[in-house]
Amino acid sequence: MSVQPTTKTTANAAAPGTPGPGEGPDGLKAGLKNRHLSMIAIGGVIGAGLFVGSSSGIAAAGPGILLSYALVGAMVVFVMRMLGEMAAANPTSGSFSAYADRALGRWAGFSIGWLYWFFWVVVLAVEATAGAVILEGWIPQVPQWAWALIVMVVLTATNLASVSSYGEFEFWFAGVKVVAIAAFVVIGGLAVFGLLPGSDNPGAGFDNLTAHGGFLPNGAGAILTGVLMVVFSFMGSEIVTLAAGESEDPQRAVTKATNSVIWRIGVFYLGSIFVVVALLPWDDKSILEKGSYVAALDSIGIPHAGQIMNVIVLTAVLSCLNSGLYTASRMAFSLGQRGDAPKSFGRTTAKGVPQAAILGSVVFGFLSVFFNYMWPDTVFKFLLNSSGAVALFVWLVICVTQLRMRKIILRENPEKLVVRMWLFPYLTWATIVMITFVLVYMFFDDANRQVVGLSVLVAAVVVAIALVRQKMGAGLDRADAASAASGAASGAVVGTSVGAGSGSDGGAE
Numbered sequence: 108m109s110v111q112p113t114t115k116t117t118a119n120a121a122a123p124g125t126p127g128p129g130e131g132p133d134g135l136k137a138g139l140k141n142r143h144l145s146m147i148a149i150g151g152v153i154g155a156g157l158f159v160g161s162s163s164g165i166a167a168a169g170p171g172i173l174l175s176y177a178l179v180g181a182m183v184v185f186v187m188r189m190l191g192e193m194a195a196a197n198p199t200s201g202s203f204s205a206y207a208d209r210a211l212g213r214w215a216g217f218s219i220g221w222l223y224w225f226f227w228v229v230v231l232a233v234e235a236t237a238g239a240v241i242l243e244g245w246i247p248q249v250p251q252w253a254w255a256l257i258v259m260v261v262l263t264a265t266n267l268a269s270v271s272s273y274g275e276f277e278f279w280f281a282g283v284k285v286v287a288i289a290a291f292v293v294i295g296g297l298a299v300f301g302l303l304p305g306s307d308n309p310g311a312g313f314d315n316l317t318a319h320g321g322f323l324p325n326g327a328g329a330i331l332t333g334v335l336m337v338v339f340s341f342m343g344s345e346i347v348t349l350a351a352g353e354s355e356d357p358q359r360a361v362t363k364a365t366n367s368v369i370w371r372i373g374v375f376y377l378g379s380i381f382v383v384v385a386l387l388p389w390d391d392k393s394i395l396e397k398g399s400y401v402a403a404l405d406s407i408g409i410p411h412a413g414q415i416m417n418v419i420v421l422t423a424v425l426s427c428l429n430s431g432l433y434t435a436s437r438m439a440f441s442l443g444q445r446g447d448a449p450k451s452f453g454r455t456t457a458k459g460v461p462q463a464a465i466l467g468s469v470v471f472g473f474l475s476v477f478f479n480y481m482w483p484d485t486v487f488k489f490l491l492n493s494s495g496a497v498a499l500f501v502w503l504v505i506c507v508t509q510l511r512m513r514k515i516i517l518r519e520n521p522e523k524l525v526v527r528m529w530l531f532p533y534l535t536w537a538t539i540v541m542i543t544f545v546l547v548y549m550f551f552d553d554a555n556r557q558v559v560g561l562s563v564l565v566a567a568v569v570v571a572i573a574l575v576r577q578k579m580g581a582g583l584d585r586a587d588a589a590s591a592a593s594g595a596a597s598g599a600v601v602g603t604s605v606g607a608g609s610g611s612d613g614g615a616e
Contacts, residue, residue, distance in 0.1 A: 135455060139270055141360065149367070169390070171324075183341045183502075190505050213445075216447065223438050226494045226498065252480055270460065283422040307408035387402060397413065439452045443464060496563070
């Protein structure tokens with residue numbers, strides 16, 4: 108992450124040559140169709156964490172986990188509304204990093220851009236390993252490391268081909284997730300109220316929400332514990348604002364995604380978790396042993412529920428890998444365009460693909476996979492923990508940036524303010540308080556203290572690098588300005604001397 112200081116360019120700096128048809132001023136091509144963006148927006152909030160991480164949250168908070176999901180969901184809705192306001196006014200591949208650069212200073216854009224990139228390249232290793240575990244279970248003749256290598260190579264090739272290839276893969280990956288969750292909510296919902304023919308579950312209605320110790324069997328504090336367990340499964344909802352810059356109608360795509368985030372979180376998160384805790388007592392051992400969704404399907408009598416869920420989880424993993432590589436590369440591309448990364452990262456191929464940014468991101472991803480196999484409890488654990496709270500840092504920066512960007516948009520292009528944050532600035536400040544509270548609470552939580560501490564340490568190092576670079580850049584700018592002024596002064600003196608000399612000679616003649 109060490110880059111040489113370069114002259115700053117705008118977030119959408121013009122690439123050499125004249126943009127061709129469907130090509131933006133930054134060299135990226137508008138290869139994503141409306142259906143791609145719609146499915147990326149819908150599927151972006153459904154991560155593998157929803158399927159594999161919810162059981163721990165239910166065990167910790169009981170039915171009250173619904174409040175945990177509702178709190179985090181509200182926070183994400185507000186953050187997405189703020190980001191949507193800025194992205195609709197100025198769609199760019201750098202998204203919140205480019206906006207922070209403009210509103211808060213170059214150090215802020217540099218810092219949050221690299222931290223976000225770091226988060227996603229570590230996620231690549233996590234998801235590649237998770238996918239390899241499932242695939243090895245199906246075909247044990249192929250070792251786990253080989254499966255991880257295969258999925259990484261295939262998805263890298265997909266991203267290198269064209270942005271439309273990424274969009275097409277993500278369309279189908281997200282489609283499987285959406286159909287699976289929708290089917291689960293409908294079938295499970297019918298079973299909850301005893302309306303599903305042939306169900307093995309008698310259907311307890313709302314009884315399981317209050318039985319077995321009540322709605323909050325472990326006390327109200329368990330809601331916050333649940334928040335810490337589920338908050339990271341929401342990361343990814345902001346991807347659509349990065350992808351919008353490569354679509355035919357960015358403003359429409361961002362507006363649509365921002366307006367639909369409420370029902371997406373309501374149906375996919377709250378709806379599916381409600382089905383689980385309504386079908387089964389929260390303290391049922393099968394929830395932790397099998398996973399919440401598999402346990403719920405088993406209780407209904409769905410045959411081969413475990414294998415069905417493995418297919419869905421694998422799809423979610425591949426989707427996260429695909430989007431993670433895309434997101435990391437586009438952030439690296441934007442940083443390269445702004446002079447905050449190697450210049451090669453900011454260039455595109457004839458197909459409008461930021462090849463160097465993709466390869467640079469995937470190389471670190473491969474290294475992370477290697478660390479995960481060689482030193483899972485030391486090097487990789489450090490990488491994982493040090494990137495753990497980045498999601499919250501990103502959301503916090505989006506909030507603070509929006510406070511400043513609203514004034515800039517109103518001053519320069521008020522007609523572009525087509526998406527507005529509700530109750531501005533009060534709800535923005537309330538969201539900042541919520542996110543800060545979660546970070547502080549994590550620090551005092553034994554299970555999360557190390558994650559927050561290491562994440563803050565890494566963030567402090569990156570910010571320090573950014574401030575040093577900014578100071579060096581300012582020093583270079585001042586030196587250049589002084590040199591130019593000195594040159595101009597010297598030219599003036601020479602010109603005066605020459606003029607004076609000519610006058611004397613003429614007089615003598």
